[in-house]
Each structure stands twice: as structure tokens, then as C-alpha cells.
Amino acid sequence: MTEQDAYAAATGPAEAGSGWRRFRAATLPLSRTREDAESSVPGRTYGGVTRRPVFRHLARVAGLPAGRTPYRVVSIGDDGRANVTAAYHLAPAVPAGRPVRLLLTSDHQLMPMVPANLAKAAETAGGLLDGVLMAGDMVNVPDRASDWFDSTRRPAFFAAFAGRAVGRWPGAPILPNTPLYPTIGNHEVMGRWSATASLDEQFNDPQPGAWDVTTYEELFPVPRSEAGGPRWWSRTIGNVHLIALFATAIWRSPKLVGRGKFQEAAQDVDDPQRWGHGQFIFEPIARDSAQYRWLAAELASPAARAARYRVVMFHHPSHGLGHHSAPPFTDPVPTVRPGGITYHYPLADDHILRDVEPLLDEAGVHLVLNGHSHVWNRFRNAAGVHWLETSNVGNSYGAYDVTSGRSRALPDGYVQQGDPGGLSPIVPTVAPLTAPDGTALPYVASNEITVFTLLDSADGMVRSYRFDTVDPNAEAILFDEFPL
Numbered sequence: 254m255t256e257q258d259a260y261a262a263a264t265g266p267a268e269a270g271s272g273w274r275r276f277r278a279a280t281l282p283l284s285r286t287r288e289d290a291e292s293s294v295p296g297r298t299y300g301g302v303t304r305r306p307v308f309r310h311l312a313r314v315a316g317l318p319a320g321r322t323p324y325r326v327v328s329i330g331d332d333g334r335a336n337v338t339a340a341y342h343l344a345p346a347v348p349a350g351r352p353v354r355l356l357l358t359s360d361h362q363l364m365p366m367v368p369a370n371l372a373k374a375a376e377t378a379g380g381l382l383d384g385v386l387m388a389g390d391m392v393n394v395p396d397r398a399s400d401w402f403d404s405t406r407r408p409a410f411f412a413a414f415a416g417r418a419v420g421r422w423p424g425a426p427i428l429p430n431t432p433l434y435p436t437i438g439n440h441e442v443m444g445r446w447s448a449t450a451s452l453d454e455q456f457n458d459p460q461p462g463a464w465d466v467t468t469y470e471e472l473f474p475v476p477r478s479e480a481g482g483p484r485w486w487s488r489t490i491g492n493v494h495l496i497a498l499f500a501t502a503i504w505r506s507p508k509l510v511g512r513g514k515f516q517e518a519a520q521d522v523d524d525p526q527r528w529g530h531g532q533f534i535f536e537p538i539a540r541d542s543a544q545y546r547w548l549a550a551e552l553a554s555p556a557a558r559a560a561r562y563r564v565v566m567f568h569h570p571s572h573g574l575g576h577h578s579a580p581p582f583t584d585p586v587p588t589v590r591p592g593g594i595t596y597h598y599p600l601a602d603d604h605i606l607r608d609v610e611p612l613l614d615e616a617g618v619h620l621v622l623n624g625h626s627h628v629w630n631r632f633r634n635a636a637g638v639h640w641l642e643t644s645n646v647g648n649s650y651g652a653y654d655v656t657s658g659r660s661r662a663l664p665d666g667y668v669q670q671g672d673p674g675g676l677s678p679i680v681p682t683v684a685p686l687t688a689p690d691g692t693a694l695p696y697v698a699s700n701e702i703t704v705f706t707l708l709d710s711a712d713g714m715v716r717s718y719r720f721d722t723v724d725p726n727a728e729a730i731l732f733d734e735f736p737l
């Protein structure tokens with residue numbers, strides 16, 4: 254079917270013809286997408302925050318035969334002008350029990366290494382992926398439309414995943430052919446709405462109860478659950494049962510002056526409107542929260558019990574060598590003194606380590622996928638649950654381990670080196686990177702070498718590959734594999 258054929262099929266009187274069927278989409282104008290002076294959009298600039306119309310088309314396609322079926326999307330504007338996509342492929346949902354191959358990733362945030370990463374991931378997977386597991390932080394500012402679609406300065410999320418990113422690498426057409434299973438990270442949450450502040454300022458200005466994930470929910474209405482909508486949900490993908498949670502906190506500066514993780518700015522003490530409330534958690538996940546109760550029931554469900562592999566995905570890495578594994582994931586404990594408000598985060602109260610991890614242990618979860626620290630590292634706890642972060646796609650914050658010698662810049666009393674959750678990092682089993690003295694490193698934290706991971710549930714193996722983006726002739730190198 255040519256572009257012209259597709260346009261004719263979309264606009265003609267017939268619902269079906271020789272070799273084609275038409276499925277109508279429901280169209281939703283996204284309610285909060287905007288641009289501002291910091292946006293880079295093809296052919297125009299913005300003086301201040303300006304609404305930018307984006308339309309989501311959602312169609313349900315039923316009755317597909319097994320295997321892959323070609324499709325095109327025809328989108329017609331109010332002015333009658335049509336966009337017709339290239340031909341991509343759809344497949345029916347993978348039947349329960351069937352082996353699948355999944356790409357594990359997160360934290361793309363328009364980072365320059367992402368398109369190279371995706372190109373090598375697609376090449377390594379041979380184009381046959383059954384899903385992309387994205388553990389949060391797809392873009393930088395979720396209400397900035399160009400972060401998702403068409404930034405001219407950096408690789409936009411969908412552009413890289415469609416193989417049409419700007420820069421040296423175009424990315425790869427993965428998402429037009431493969432379902433995305435997304436998770437909410439801190440970069441999917443907008444702060445307080447303002448008519449005057451820049452989008453960055455609004456993004457950085459949430460308060461407890463005054464934030465939203467509207468753009469995320471409008472972009473990704475499925476998968477969803479009855480209790481959590483698109484915020485937390487589960488889905489059986491072949492022989493993998495996937496559970497996604499909303500576990501993330503606002504990022505605030507670790508510096509000990511100004512509004513940050515550990516204090517309010519001294520000048521704001523008498524102005525609660527300006528407070529940041531520390532590194533507060535957006536959606537509760539602690540014992541007895543709605544999300545926690547849903548997770549407990551979900552892990553006990555027949556679908557979860559019957560699956561060969563149980564995978565749980567959420568953004569915050571309570572086990573990790575990265576900078577963002579500390580301070581602990583818990584409600585900030587404020588201390589109010591004359592002239593100052595400070596916040597403390599007791600390690601014993603980490604909601605994931607204290608409450609969520611025991612549930613996962615008891616349910617025989619095979620793998621936890623996290624993001625947030627822009628690092629590759631992995632762990633295995635005493636119950637046999639694997640914890641993986643494979644977000645080394647750029648903007649490395651380093652790894653804080655005895656082998657790097659580095660310590661997190663945090664006040665005394667917080668875990669400055671190693672996993673705050675007390676596990677030892679696992680050295681890659683095939684080809685670890687090494688320190689100058691030859692020591693094998695249990696992490697990848699690099700702005701030149703990027704990492705991607707494939708879960709192949711036919712043999713239950715999780716394989717991580719690294720790729721040197723500086724060397725034009727480099728190959729993707731398998732550096733770690735382990736069975737679930």
C-alpha cells in the first residue's frame with residue numbers, strides 16, 4: 254500500500270478493501286503540552302510559555318492474524334492536510350506462556366548517546382522485540398512537546414525510537430513496531446502550574462499534593478489497572494508477568510544551602526509557598542498505601558503466580574551504586590528551628606527496602622528493573638531477586654563504589670559509598686570494564702560507552718551489551734549475562 258493508497262483508504266467510503274482494513278482512532282488533544290523560550294522546534298521560536306497543540310490518536314486493532322501485519326497511520330488536520338506514516342508492523346498480543354524478547358532501558362532524557370544505543374539494541378535484537386520496558390524518565394520536561402517529538406537540538410524521545418533523531422545517529426524504528434511499557438519517573442511529573450514561569454521552573458516546582466502527571470497519562474493511557482489507572486498496572490507479556498509501579502520522588506539539590514534535599518532556603522522560612530518540602534515522594538508506596546495494597550494483591554494474582562517470570566519495574570533505585578540511591582526513599586523528616594527548616598531521611602524507613610522488597614521476596618519476583626542514576630549495575634538479594642539498573646545512556650553521575658574510590662557528596666550519616674540497601678554489586682560475568690590497575694568494575698558509568706539490556710525469556714537470560722559511541726567501527730559487546 255502506497256501513501257496515496259493509504260490516504261484513499263482512510264478517506265474513502267469503504268471500511269475495508271482488497272488486502273486492507275480501516276480502524277478509526279479516537280483523537281484527544283493533549284491538554285498541557287507547551288513550549289517556551291528554551292524549546293528548539295523546527296521553524297519557530299517561542300518568547301514565553303505557549304500552548305502547543307498535540308493530538309493523540311488511539312485505535313484498537315482486533316482480529317490480527319499471528320505474525321506481523323503492516324500498517325500505516327493517516328492523520329488529517331482541520332485544514333485537510335494529511336500526514337501518512339511509513340509502513341510499520343503490528344502483531345497481536347503475545348499469548349500467555351510464549352517466550353518473548355524485551356528491551357530493558359530508562360532515563361533517555363534526550364541524551365546524545367540514546368540514538369546510538371537504540372540503533373545497536375535494534376541491530377542486536379535482530380528487529381524482533383516483543384516490548385520495551387522503560388523504567389521512567391523518558392524526557393526532561395514532560396509538558397514540553399518538543400522533548401517528546403521534534404526537538405531540533407537533541408534527540409527527542411519518539412524521534413530516537415522511530416529512527417529519525419537529529420545528530421550523528423538516527424536511532425531505530427523500534428516503537429512503531431513494538432509496544433512500549435512505560436513507568437513514571439521524576440521527569441514524568443510536572444510541578445505547579447504557572448502562567449509566567451518557564452517550563453523548567455514549573456517542572457522544578459512541585460509541592461506535596463501540587464503536581465501532576467497529566468501529559469504522561471494522556472500519552473500513555475494503557476497499560477492501566479482499575480486501582481491505579483496508568484500510574485501502576487500489570488500486564489502478562491508471553492511468559493513474563495510485568496508489574497509497573499509509581500515510585501519516585503522529586504529531585505532536589507544535595508547542596509547544603511538554598512532549597513534542596515536537606516533544607517529550605519533560609520530566606521524562605523516564613524514563606525511556605527516557596528518551600529520545596531525536601532525530596533518528597535509523589536505517590537505513596539509505603540505499607541498500607543493504596544499502591545502497596547494493590548501490589549500485594551497483584552503479586553498473589555493467578556496471572557502473576559502462573560507466569561514463568563515475574564518482573565517488577567519502578568524508577569527509584571533503592572539498591573544501587575549511583576548517586577540517586579541515597580538519601581533513602583522515605584518521607585522527609587522536618588526539623589523546624591528558629592531561622593531554619595532541615596530534612597532528614599532515616600535509612601531504616603526506606604519505603605522500598607522496608608516495605609516493598611519483602612513483598613517481592615515472598616512472591617518470588619525474578620527481576621526488579623530501576624532507573625534514575627544513569628548507571629548500569631546489578632545485585633541479587635538473599636531471596637534470589639535480581640535488581641538491575643541499565644540506564645547508562647548519558648549524563649553519567651558516576652558510580653560510588655570501593656572500586657571507583659568515589660563517595661557520594663552527602664552529609665555524614667548517609668551511605669556515601671556502595672549500595673545503601675547493603676548488597677554487594679555483581680561484577681559482569683562476561684567482559685567487565687576494568688580500572689587502570691586491572692580491577693574488574695561492577696558498573697558502567699560513562700558518557701562515551703553506552704549500555705542496553707535484553708531479556709530473552711526463551712532461555713531466561715538477561716544480557717547486557719556495551720557500545721563505545723566514540724569509535725565509529727565499534728561493535729556492541731556482550732559484557733554481562735545471568736539467568737533469572
Ligand SMILES: [Fe+2]
Pocket residue numbers: 390438439440568624625626
Ligand atoms: Fe530520575
